[in-house]
Amino acid sequence: MNDHAPLGEELLVWLSAYVDGALNDEERAEVDKAAAQDPAIAAELDALFALNDDMRDAFDGLLDMPAPPALGDNMMSAPVVANTNRTPWKALAAMLLLGVFLGSATTWITQSVAPPLQIATNRSWLADVAEYHQVYARQTRHLIEVQASEKDHIKTWLGKEIGVAFTVPDLANAGWTFQGARLLVAAGKPVAQLLYTDANGAVIALCALQNGSGGAADTALKTFGAIHMATWKSATGSFALVGGAPDVLENLARIAAPLI
Amino acid sequence: MPRLRRFAWSLTRDWPDADDLVQTSYTRALTRADQWQSGTKLDAWMYRLMRNVWIDKTRKRKTRVGQGQEDAATSDALQTSGDSQTTAYANQVLAQIALLPEGFSTVVLLVAVEGHSYSETAEIMDIPIGTVMSRLSSARQKLRAALTQQGGARR
Numbered sequence: 119m120n121d122h123a124p125l126g127e128e129l130l131v132w133l134s135a136y137v138d139g140a141l142n143d144e145e146r147a148e149v150d151k152a153a154a155q156d157p158a159i160a161a162e163l164d165a166l167f168a169l170n171d172d173m174r175d176a177f178d179g180l181l182d183m184p185a186p187p188a189l190g191d192n193m194m195s196a197p198v199v200a201n202t203n204r205t206p207w208k209a210l211a212a213m214l215l216l217g218v219f220l221g222s223a224t225t226w227i228t229q230s231v232a233p234p235l236q237i238a239t240n241r242s243w244l245a246d247v248a249e250y251h252q253v254y255a256r257q258t259r260h261l262i263e264v265q266a267s268e269k270d271h272i273k274t275w276l277g278k279e280i281g282v283a284f285t286v287p288d289l290a291n292a293g294w295t296f297q298g299a300r301l302l303v304a305a306g307k308p309v310a311q312l313l314y315t316d317a318n319g320a321v322i323a324l325c326a327l328q329n330g331s332g333g334a335a336d337t338a339l340k341t342f343g344a345i346h347m348a349t350w351k352s353a354t355g356s357f358a359l360v361g362g363a364p365d366v367l368e369n370l371a372r373i374a375a376p377l378i
Numbered sequence: 379m380p381r382l383r384r385f386a387w388s389l390t391r392d393w394p395d396a397d398d399l400v401q402t403s404y405t406r407a408l409t410r411a412d413q414w415q416s417g418t419k420l421d422a423w424m425y426r427l428m429r430n431v432w433i434d435k436t437r438k439r440k441t442r443v444g445q446g447q448e449d450a451a452t453s454d455a456l457q458t459s460g461d462s463q464t465t466a467y468a469n470q471v472l473a474q475i476a477l478l479p480e481g482f483s484t485v486v487l488l489v490a491v492e493g494h495s496y497s498e499t500a501e502i503m504d505i506p507i508g509t510v511m512s513r514l515s516s517a518r519q520k521l522r523a524a525l526t527q528q529g530g531a532r533r
Binding site: 127130131133134135137138140165166169170172173174175176177178179180181182183185186341 | 471472475511
């Protein structure tokens with residue numbers, strides 16, 4: 119790679135392959151070394167990782183697009199002309215029709231073929247966390263796995279699990295009391311979740327996982343259905359404050375980011 | 379079905395065409411089911427079949443979307459559900475993906491979003507691995523340039 123001009127076309131293809139996890143160890147080490155020596159390469163990698171998140175968010179949105187009712191009806195009446203003596207045809211036809219009956223062929227594709235991790239990586243971690251929040255925020259009696267009183271254990275346990283050293287930010291002055299923590303898996307990665315409640319019993323979660331790109335990012339607001347988030351990145355971690363109103367989250371994110 | 383429809387959209391970049399493609403592909407899948415080897419990846423097989431159906435269709439029609447005729451950035455067909463800032467930005471990203479040269483958006487979907495390997499993607503798309511790599515890099519650079527030009531601060 120040293121033969122190429124910085125950020126020449128061929129180098130960009132290498133960086134793209136790095137982001138896709140398609141390089142071998144030696145090639146990956148070479149890119150890491152180049153990125154350490156050249157800020158332009160490091161910045162390019164950051165931008166490519168961020169673009170990946172954007173592309174996933176964009177394509178994830180398409181999964182929720184309602185299908186026209188006629189699509190399923192027409193497929194049900196699709197003519198079947200096949201060699202019925204062959205076993206695979208029977209299996210496939212059954213799977214295809216089952217998919218239509220259930221209204222989701224995705225189910226049979228993912229459950230019958232793809233390994234679990236691959237299923238998980240089809241969605242962004244933020245989309246997964248948003249879904250989790252809609253469930254656990256209602257479980258006020260079973261909100262956490264480890265109590266707030268075990269703050270040191272939480273730090274050690276979750277820091278080791280997600281591979282990011284962090285501290286539990288004190289948000290009491292902003293009206294949010296730390297209740298404890300739990301461990302989730304989102305987009306196939308372990309996610310640490312610190313849970314806080316306010317005087318009205320509202321729940322917010324501060325989520326953290328390893329930052330794949332290594333690049334920091336400022337606070338940004340995101341929305342998944344009814345769930346709002348404020349996100350940011352440090353050199354080692356990707357963070358999201360989940361739940362509550364956008365302005366509250368943005369404010370809390372500014373308080374929490376330097377503390378975590 | 380959502381994943382198949384999404385894959386179809388990445389080929390057609392137009393919802394009516396995508397739904398038509400899904401329907402035709404289901405029919406063809408059933409009539410060619412004896413070609414599917416039990417134990418092989420069904421999603422990759424369906425994707426490859428769908429891509430072949432789309433090529434047949436476009437050869438017949440000789441009209442394709444995404445070569446500048448359609449202002450994808452303003453197309454209603456691209457709007458995803460929701461009305462938040464995030465959705466607005468996701469729609470902006472999607473509109474630019476729709477404007478990529480033919481075949482680029484599908485490679486982006488397969489590798490960057492669904493996590494298929496380069497070799498799986500090459501097989502589905504029936505193109506060399508080198509072309510997968512160059513399309514991905516080129517798609518990323520085009521998207522970055524377009525989003526930056528639109529003042530695309532991530533929201």
